[in-house]
Amino acid sequence: MKITYFGHACFLVEFGGKKLLFDPFITANPLAKGIDWQQIKADYILITHGHQDHVLDVEAIAKNTDATLISNFEIITWFSEKGLKKSHSMNHGGKFSFDFGSVKYVNAVHSSALPDGSNGGNPGGFVIWGKDGCFYAAGDTALTEDMKLIPLTCPKPDVAILPIGDNFTMGYEDAAIAADFVQCNKVMGIHYNTFPPITIDTAKAQAHFAAQGKELLLPAIGETISV
Template sequence: MKLTYYGHACFSVEVSGKKLLFDPFITPNEKAKDIDIDSIEADYILISHGHQDHTADAIKLAKKTGAKIISNFEIVTWAQNNGVDNVHPMNHGGYYDFDFGRVKYVTAIHSSSFADGSYAGNPGGFVISSSEKTFYYAGDTALTMDMKLIPQFFKLDFSILPIGNDLTMGVEEAIVAADFVECNKVLGVHYDTMEVIKIDHEDAVKQFKESGKELVLMKIGETKDF
């Protein structure tokens, strides 16, 4: 399974011949200035919540690629109001079987609003289960006991967790989250984009290693096999 990191909490994963793009925030991100957004392909765009640092390029990319937007009811409605008709609404606790695999929409503890301050529904995360691999993208979240429910239904190959602190959980809580979801391979996201979420890379990797886990920190634009 190939994963490409586009900075902040934006990444794409190739699953069963389909390209899934998560939380597209590229053009406003100075650290991602070398990414050619017009070269990005997507069959699906999954959006965890409404904040601009997760939705900024969603409408443009959905219209360009024809990708189906998967998110909560409020975000899907926002997309429709902005001219995107290829959508699929979800809500917490439910799952849906797509042509690439199963998507379950799970709890995240955060806030969620659009750039104009209007309500964007409750934030969430996603578990993607496919014939290739199964992974959990937490979205923006605090550490929550609900994470313990995930391994009751899924055996994860890797997890994608925010580690920047201040706006989400930090490294220490992400290590506990990895325990809760019973997954020792973690891709860190939502760090370094702004001053308040800068991290010490070496120390973060060390903390995970001392806990018997692997923390992967990718360069923007880098692609890795997971």
């Protein structure tokens, strides 16, 4: 699979012959000023929770690409009222087979409210698997023992995409423990360095992972990596 990082918690995974875009927040992120959102092609947009720094560009990109939205019931309903009817709602513990592979919506420990104050439902993450392998996109979350259920109920991930910025989510130390819980030694870090409260020492974070025999991938904004 190929993963392109667009900054903050936004990335695109080429998987199962489709392009899966996660949590688009580009136009208000000064670190992503080199990204032209109109050039992003997406077949699906997956949304972990309702905060503005995860949904800001959903509507524009969905209308530009005719992408199908995947998220929880409350977020799908909110975007449906904006005219985005091409969607699929899920809830925690449920899985569904799409044309690119299987998706399971799993727990995240965070909060969720949409930009206008509407109920964003409960936050979550996604485990996705198919012919191209398996990956875990955790969304914004604290470290939780629920992660131990993932390798018991899904294939073991080839890569775990985890928040590492601390303050609003787990930091990189807890993310390394999360990697143990999901039995995955290859991690891609997200949700760091965008705002002052989540600025981290990236070299120290990578050294922490390396000391435990794990790899922490930190692609540059706009960079594509193969996993």
